[in-house]
Amino acid sequence: MQLLKNTISNIGKLDYAIMENVQKRLDNLTKPLGSLGRLEELAKHLAGITTNEKPCVKNKVIFTLAADHGVTEEKVSAYPKEVTHQMVYNFLRGGAGINVLAKQVKARVIIVDIGVDGKLSGSGFKNYKINNGTRNFTKGPAMRREEAVKSIETGIRLVEEEIPKGVDIVGTGDMGIGNTTASSAIIAVFTGKKIEDVTGRGTGINDAIYKNKIAVIKKAIEVNKPDPNDALDVLSKVGGYEIGGIAGVILGAAKNRRPVFIDGFISGAGALIATRLAPQVKDFIIASHCSAERGHKSALELIGLNPLLDLNLRLGEGTGAVLAMNLGESSIKILNEMATFSDAGVSESNL
């Protein structure tokens, strides 16, 4: 608990003085005022987070956290739960979506077993398994409160372990069959919206399974009565280890003034946990994209985030985060490499 408390109390504010200087530079670049829209906002935001007028975006690190969910017993997914396990091996061999997209932008992918059911063999991943998947939360809490804290603190540690190796921007990602069920439950609790309105078809379930998924979430909330004013209560009762881990990655990145590009639906649930624990962390988050999964938009709205991309993605793993990181890099290149009006001898606006 001490690490979590210390981390939260060491999250600072954006550096508005630096942001003002960056705005001045942006306004002097050879383009109409503000004409690079969200790229300009992003450059300024990254400068405010990093307290650097010329932020570096070279070292991009994605944390892809894998865990299992006891609620898969209730048949809420189109895929057997073994897929979590199998996909970790796919990550390690470089065959998954996140590997391909991360390679394109030269991002490092850190694969973490934070709660996969069963022992993973081989190397190339971090073994921070808290338990062999969560318990079935239709029958009681998904995890103990101490495990919820441990999952968040694991996320914080993950960031801090990587920093000496070079981390300029951070991305979050997930893998876990059943984790849209947990995320919808979390989002329903915090937003107060109807479960139907924040529950989607995850991996692509049919009508019958979708109806069951909604009923399962309803039951989980009735059985556990998670307290929306206590994020650790929500995480422990209807969450997942990777969701807690993502909350931790967000808090750890913020404490270390690293911009954190959150991925889609599962990362949105993690960001809700993080921002309910530490509202000031919001300033360090970039919403990479709006997921196709129903409920993501509501989660981002509650946090107050406006996503950069809207490409109908719903894969997770960090794939959306890595696409948005590329825009982050574009924004910094604009800031650092474009000529100013005086450099270029271009006339300024008459107005």
Next chain:
Amino acid sequence: MQLLKNTISNIGKLDYAIMENVQKRLDNLTKPLGSLGRLEELAKHLAGITTNEKPCVKNKVIFTLAADHGVTEEKVSAYPKEVTHQMVYNFLRGGAGINVLAKQVKARVIIVDIGVDGKLSGSGFKNYKINNGTRNFTKGPAMRREEAVKSIETGIRLVEEEIPKGVDIVGTGDMGIGNTTASSAIIAVFTGKKIEDVTGRGTGINDAIYKNKIAVIKKAIEVNKPDPNDALDVLSKVGGYEIGGIAGVILGAAKNRRPVFIDGFISGAGALIATRLAPQVKDFIIASHCSAERGHKSALELIGLNPLLDLNLRLGEGTGAVLAMNLGESSIKILNEMATFSDAGVSESNL
């Protein structure tokens, strides 16, 4: 006129057989069906255009066409018209937005003087000047009909000249003080919408200039009476050389089965010209982004295009195109590099 006619009559159709094969491969990759959303559609689209199940996206070429507009006499812009000239030099020195963003994705930028007012010195650009800017179209046609044809044929030639050097995907871009005025006029004529609804603030004009800009476009249309059923009439009366050139780049790319990523507002007007001349060209166009400039959405809707990005951009030059090309590259990497379920030993959906 012969080149234009030949080009149009040699624009083919998407290769639906190839697209079906690509869809099968996408459906076998280790991800839930369709979960990479628009990236999957894009990969399939690029395959259908190139008739290649594993399209290459290595050689990216942006054509940035510069020209002046006689209508700047009417004080429709925030910047003096000399800026067109000055910005070409900025392009040649690598200091503009398009240079910086193209460098990030290793795209070649071809700078073309297709109608800049005054002689440009130095090298590093293509001199295909048709005239020293268009005429003030509040007083008669912007250009002769033969010049309109010549501008389009110049665009076609530009593509064909680059193909031997390697062109996998094409992007369009523009530079020309006054060209949002011409583009709004074109979009108003084709969409039949009110001028106010398709006219924005371009480089960032104030209320008084904005009011004047609308009045100027109204007058141009009244004076010239462009015929919406005759795209060459519209281009010659209220268009611009770079707009015709962009239409030509689009037609030339399509004829050579190269995907063409169109940029924002000005490229949207060029795409309207191209698609009114040859409706089948639409299948070869990717709408890179929705510009912040009012009227762009209407233009894309009329063509039937759904933009990939929405980042509040309104710089032009090809900056939005180059950002979207990067997504094109992502989509092809997904298609070519991800493991299939059987490669990876991952269980498939139960459904």
